[in-house]
Amino acid sequence: MAQEKHNFLLQGLSCADCALKIESSLKQQGYSSVKLNFTTRRLQIGSDNISEINSIISRIEPGAIAIPEKTSQDFSSAKKRENFLLIRISISIILLFFGILLTSFSFPPLVVLGGHLVLFSSYLVSGFHVLRKAILRLQNFDIANEYFLMAIATLGAILIDELPEAAAVMVFYSIGEYLQSRAVNKSRKSISELLDIRPDIAHLVSMDDITTVAVEDITPGDIILVKPGERVPIDGILVSSHANLDLSALTGESRPVPIVKGDEVLSGAITSASIKIKVTVDHSESTVSRILDVVENATQNKSEKEVFITRFARYYTPFVLILAIAIAIIPSLLLAEPMEIWIYRALVVLVISCPCALVVSIPLVYFAGIGKSSRSGVLLKGANVIDSLTEVTAVLFDKTGTLTEGKFKVVMVVPDENYSPQEVIMYAALAEAHSNHPIAKSILEAYGEPVDLSQVKEYEELPALGIKMKTKSGDSIVVGNDKMVHEIECPHSACITDETAVYVVLNDVYIGHIIIDDKIKTTAFDAIKYLEKRNIPHIGLLTGDTKNIAERVGGELGIKQENIYSSLMPLNKIEILEKYLHKAEENGGTVMFIGDGMNDAPVIARADIGVAMGAIGSDASIEAADLVIMDDNPNRLNDAISIAGDTNKIAKQNILLALGIKALFIGLGTVGLASMWVAVFGDVGVTLLTIFNSLRLLR
Ligand code: ADP
Numbered sequence: 044m045a046q047e048k049h050n051f052l053l054q055g056l057s058c059a060d061c062a063l064k065i066e067s068s069l070k071q072q073g074y075s076s077v078k079l080n081f082t083t084r085r086l087q088i089g090s091d092n093i094s095e096i097n098s099i100i101s102r103i104e105p106g107a108i109a110i111p112e113k114t115s116q117d118f119s120s121a122k123k124r125e126n127f128l129l130i131r132i133s134i135s136i137i138l139l140f141f142g143i144l145l146t147s148f149s150f151p152p153l154v155v156l157g158g159h160l161v162l163f164s165s166y167l168v169s170g171f172h173v174l175r176k177a178i179l180r181l182q183n184f185d186i187a188n189e190y191f192l193m194a195i196a197t198l199g200a201i202l203i204d205e206l207p208e209a210a211a212v213m214v215f216y217s218i219g220e221y222l223q224s225r226a227v228n229k230s231r232k233s234i235s236e237l238l239d240i241r242p243d244i245a246h247l248v249s250m251d252d253i254t255t256v257a258v259e260d261i262t263p264g265d266i267i268l269v270k271p272g273e274r275v276p277i278d279g280i281l282v283s284s285h286a287n288l289d290l291s292a293l294t295g296e297s298r299p300v301p302i303v304k305g306d307e308v309l310s311g312a313i314t315s316a317s318i319k320i321k322v323t324v325d326h327s328e329s330t331v332s333r334i335l336d337v338v339e340n341a342t343q344n345k346s347e348k349e350v351f352i353t354r355f356a357r358y359y360t361p362f363v364l365i366l367a368i369a370i371a372i373i374p375s376l377l378l379a380e381p382m383e384i385w386i387y388r389a390l391v392v393l394v395i396s397c398p399c400a401l402v403v404s405i406p407l408v409y410f411a412g413i414g415k416s417s418r419s420g421v422l423l424k425g426a427n428v429i430d431s432l433t434e435v436t437a438v439l440f441d442k443t444g445t446l447t448e449g450k451f452k453v454v455m456v457v458p459d460e461n462y463s464p465q466e467v468i469m470y471a472a473l474a475e476a477h478s479n480h481p482i483a484k485s486i487l488e489a490y491g492e493p494v495d496l497s498q499v500k501e502y503e504e505l506p507a508l509g510i511k512m513k514t515k516s517g518d519s520i521v522v523g524n525d526k527m528v529h530e531i532e533c534p535h536s537a538c539i540t541d542e543t544a545v546y547v548v549l550n551d552v553y554i555g556h557i558i559i560d561d562k563i564k565t566t567a568f569d570a571i572k573y574l575e576k577r578n579i580p581h582i583g584l585l586t587g588d589t590k591n592i593a594e595r596v597g598g599e600l601g602i603k604q605e606n607i608y609s610s611l612m613p614l615n616k617i618e619i620l621e622k623y624l625h626k627a628e629e630n631g632g633t634v635m636f637i638g639d640g641m642n643d644a645p646v647i648a649r650a651d652i653g654v655a656m657g658a659i660g661s662d663a664s665i666e667a668a669d670l671v672i673m674d675d676n677p678n679r680l681n682d683a684i685s686i687a688g689d690t691n692k693i694a695k696q697n698i699l700l701a702l703g704i705k706a707l708f709i710g711l712g713t714v715g716l717a718s719m720w721v722a723v724f725g726d727v728g729v730t731l732l733t734i735f736n737s738l739r740l741l742r
């Protein structure tokens with residue numbers, strides 16, 4: 044049985060390092076499906092025993108508390124925390140100032156003693172929580188955390204008679220904590236603003252008036268009013284006569300889409316006039332809810348760099364601790380220098396021992412990347428997809444519905460002798476009546492009359508071939524492409540392979556064919572041009588259609604003939620994909636497959652990056668894909684690849700920046716060129732720098 048998952052919000056979660064520890068310790072305690080995201084502060088866990096969960100959390104991060112996601116009033120409490128921190132910092136700064144004043148001139152000894160007391164209280168005011176957390180962690184035999192290291196560093200400084208330094212370091216450290224928490228909260232806010240496409244309220248229309256209610260209280264069947272400029276809060280169908288919708292938040296497409304009465308209206312769309320909608324789904328199943336679900340869960344599939352940072356953090360802190368001990372002991376033994384100098388240097392190194400800059404900023408970058416791409420109509424199902432996107436060496440397209448409009452139109456009906464065009468299209472329509480294929484729809488449209496469904500007795504749809512069916516009155520009808528008529532070994536006088544043709548066979552006799560036209564999307568030209576410009580080595584076309592059509596379409600788009608594969612059954616598409624996967628693996632690249640999500644789900648699932656297109660309403664394809672293009676514009680890949688590239692670049696910069704500056708300070712500290720509080724500045728500075736660098740992505 045699948046474990047039910049519960050979502051909590053972790054209030055007061057301020058250190059990314061703790062987030063990692065909380066996650067792993069919950070796992071160790073036997074909880075299933077534990078996922079904690081530092082950026083969103085969302086804890087997903089297969090248990091709702093909140094008091095037990097909280098007791099584990101508070102052992103690691105005192106002050107942090109998990110609350111059920113819905114009841115959370117997170118914002119105001121974060122504000123309160125910030126204000127409290129600010130007051131404490133201000134007091135400690137004033138105390139520090141007077142303490143230094145009183146101890147630095149040749150005042151009478153009593154005054155100097157008083158100065159020391161003032162300094163010590165400054166130290167306690169700013170550092171009490173640090174010491175407390177350090178002790179609590181120590182009780183769990185955990186010494187690889189920033190609190191313990193800060194505690195050791197400052198207590199060590201006090202022991203070697205550097206009280207002013209210890210107080211200053213603690214004060215600066217608190218300022219850093221404050222700034223970092225502000226910066227992280229601000230980034231969290233700008234990212235969620237990016238995703239803020241779900242209104243909380245709806246105007247419910249009843250018999251005689253209109254009331255404003257929470258979206259959660261709307262049920263299917265309700266009629267709601269959406270005012271001009273407002274976002275549609277929940278999916279439904281249009282009751283008003285017509286409307287223009289701006290779907291840009293969903294699809295990235297900014298051109299307004301006209302709809303008429305009875306058409307589907309998706310939540311997240313903005314209307315230009317006042318409209319009434321009849322609600323068709325529950326709040327949780329609404330389009331925006333599903334999009335937000337995908338985006339928020341996406342960060343839980345970690346990128347390579349996030350995984351690296353997690354590992355790195357595990358070894359970095361103990362490493363620095365050992366390094367500091369070595370610096371404190373070895374040189375003074377070897378060089379016979381006073382031990383105090385080297386102890387001080389060791390303490391400087393300890394101060395730089397928090398991997399915060401990395402642990403905070405890297406997940407932030409990826410979340411920003413995922414959020415940004417969702418705003419341009421591309422949903423990424425994981426931060427790992429961003430990695431794959433930056434390594435693409437082959438992009439394979441499905442043809443029908445992906446590169447071509449998939450909006451087929453019957454252009455000609457060619458009957459064989461003894462039959463009329465009406466008969467040919469009538470039999471074809473009867474066979475296609477149950478199919479959802481774009482070809483079927485075009486035939487039904489051309490037939491133009493309702494089909495008598497009670498006539499259909501047996502019915503079988505063969506992917507990439509066509510349809511076989513039997514009627515009640517005993518006729519057998521087969522419609523399909525050239526391959527299909529060869530398969531059933533039916534002699535046919537026509538043989539059309541450079542256009543889409545549907546052959547119609549009645550009781551094993553060919554009775555005519557229907558010529559169907561499909562256009563290449565203009566955006567398909569842009570998409571392929573862009574991929575060529577990026578020097579993606581292999582751009583290919585996989586289709587169930589005939590060789591001639593495939594080569595004509597591929598040729599027009601500029602796809603190399605060697606990468607065009609035709610007459611493929613769905614399973615053949617997987618075989619071709621495997622070939623590319625194999626090649627890519629040898630060269631360290633990845634393969635992307637883009638399908639329209641109708642019958643390509645297995646291929647989409649198998650590709651390194653499976654892309655489902657035009658998936659705004661279809662659950663199945665969202666399920667199989669790694670990347671979902673909300674509308675049917677293949678050129679959205681362009682945005683996705685370039686956002687992934689930027690995300691990756693910024694993540695790399697942050698890693699280099701953080702590691703570089705830390706290494707620099709460790710070096711300077713060891714040779715005695717950096718004092719403790721300079722080291723604190725460096726540490727705080729680099730953390731802030733990486734956070735701000737991450738936010739560049741949102742621009
Ligand atoms: P693609 O792989 O390019 O998306 P499909 O697999 O959807 O194409 O279909 C391949 C071919 O199979 C179509 O071009 C058509 O000739 C034939 N076909 C598939 N389904 C049907 C149908 N319902 N009626 C007639 N022909 C069909």
Ligand code: MG
Pocket residue numbers: 441442443444445639641642643
């Ligand atoms: Mg297709």
